[in-house]
Amino acid sequence: MTADDLTVIVTAGLVATACGLLGPFLVLRRQALMGDAVSHAVLPGIVATYLLLDTRAPLPVILGAGCFAVVCVLGIDALRATKLVAADAAIGLVFPALFALGVLGIQRYAAGVHLDLDSTIYGEIAFAPFRTWIFGPVEVAQSIVVNGLVALANLAFVYFVWKELKASSFDPEFSRTVRISPALLGRLLLGMVAVTAVTAFESVGAILVVTLLIVPAATAHLLTDRLVTLVGLTVAIGWICAGAGYGGALAADASIAGTMGLVAGVLFGGALFAAPKHGVLARARRRRVAQRTVAAPAPG
DSSP, X not given: OXXXXXXXXXXXXXXXXXXXXXXXXXXXXXXXXXXXXXXXHTHHHHHHHHHHHOOOOHHHHHHHHXXXXXXXXHHHHHHHHTTSSOHXXXXXXXXXXXXXXXXXXHHHHSTTTTOOHIIIIIOOGGGGGXXXXXXXXXXXXXXXXXXXXXXXXXXXXXXXXXXXXXXXXXXXXXXXXXXXXXXXXXXXXXXXHHHHHHHHHHHHOHHHHHHHHHHHHHHHHHHOOOHHHHHHHHHHHHHHHHHHHHHHHHHHTOOHHHHHHHHHHHHXXXXXXXXXXXXXXXXXXXXXXXXXXXHSOOOO
């Protein structure tokens, strides 16, 4: 394995780690589509930052994208508050509008500055080894530094609000009685999702970000009911997707991000079918046992 191969795998693994620390809470809160919404709705923020400041530096882009993430969340909440639009419909109304605005902005104003739709939506992780920073005698890929810092930030966020996230995810009504605001925590969580999505756009693209936010968490949720184990399994599954996806892409001469997403889907399918407690086979086995119990004649 070459240094470039390792850079690609580590970059994808760090993105999977950053996403895996947040994804379980989106799944538990039944906000999986919100992750998709926020990760797409920040696109006009990236364009606006470039147009206003003439830069694609990470910090200004994250701030600009974060503003549109807030707009997305507040817009969805405002539509929900009217009671005229269902929650899923509110998401489906707000994020396509913001994403379309970003697409138009890219095509009209940023098509010639490598802020194109292919790099933003699909990403090209194979280029990660060629964008580097030099720290003294050491040359490190930008994607490893940036995504590593985001993973650490997400770890710190989850660590410091673990009890609050746990309470508001499993029992929002109880959390309100102990003065924990599920709405505030939800907005903070989605803010971290926005930061994670923006920093990962250039290296892996929006589609793989959404995949790594949701699919490993949904897979792990089929395998365990303990929250700590769920988060750990989600991160581990993300790394498996990174390593196996890259190996599969090389073998098939296919898209790296696409193959990683395919591996994630295959792992979810396996868990859905064979999970020991929540899988299709386990449920069919329990139904057969229940039917035999009902059909068995009473003793005596």
